[in-house]
Amino acid sequence: MLIPASGTGQYLAKSAKIIRFARKGCANRPFFHIVVTEVKRDQTDPVIEQVGTFDPLPNEYNEKLCSLNFERIKHWIGNGATVSRPVQELLGLSGFFPIHPRTYMQAWRNRRSQAEAESKNVESESIQENKV
Template sequence: MVVSLRLLRFGCKNKPFYRVMAADSRSPRDGKHLEVLGYYNPLPVKLRVYWKQLLSTFMRYWLSVGAQPSEPVQRLLFRAGVLPPPPMLAMGQKGGPRDTRLVDPMTGRIMTP
């Protein structure tokens, strides 16, 4: 059984809310899961702050036993400081450099000189 870390979608139309979960890679997106590892709200709340709560000890456990994060979860873990930057942040889809500006490792935002 291959375990993947991925997002489970909740919320209504145009107002998504996600749970980060560990699940069997063969189960559907909103299907059975093994464990809920955190939450992510992509819509800005007050002061344009994105709300995310990740349980990093459980994330580190699942990563240590070989769980594979999906690309969105990999970006969230990078912004939370659990993983190194994913290769897609530095490279475009076809393998060329997409952006040469520096990215803040804690927030994932572009740093100004």
């Protein structure tokens, strides 16, 4: 049985809610729905509502596509829903939340590894020039 993208809308009124990723797509081609669900439910269980999508693989223009329904996200956060850490990072990059500290750390690591790779390239080029 397929679950409609908008969700089933069936949930307990007093239960804890969370906004998180639900993995869709195929093997080696992930695609995520950003959904509101009850905390104790599995990601394959029916969801309350889908509030966005995220495609983590870069397209031909090197873009990772994301769509978010900010009005519904505000509604659910206002009604007490918590937000998972990966979704917090994504909402921080979109400007909805402050940028998550893990985002800064990942950018710092990327810059450091790129600088190391460039220094290795410069060293290998200088060694090759000395051999010639």
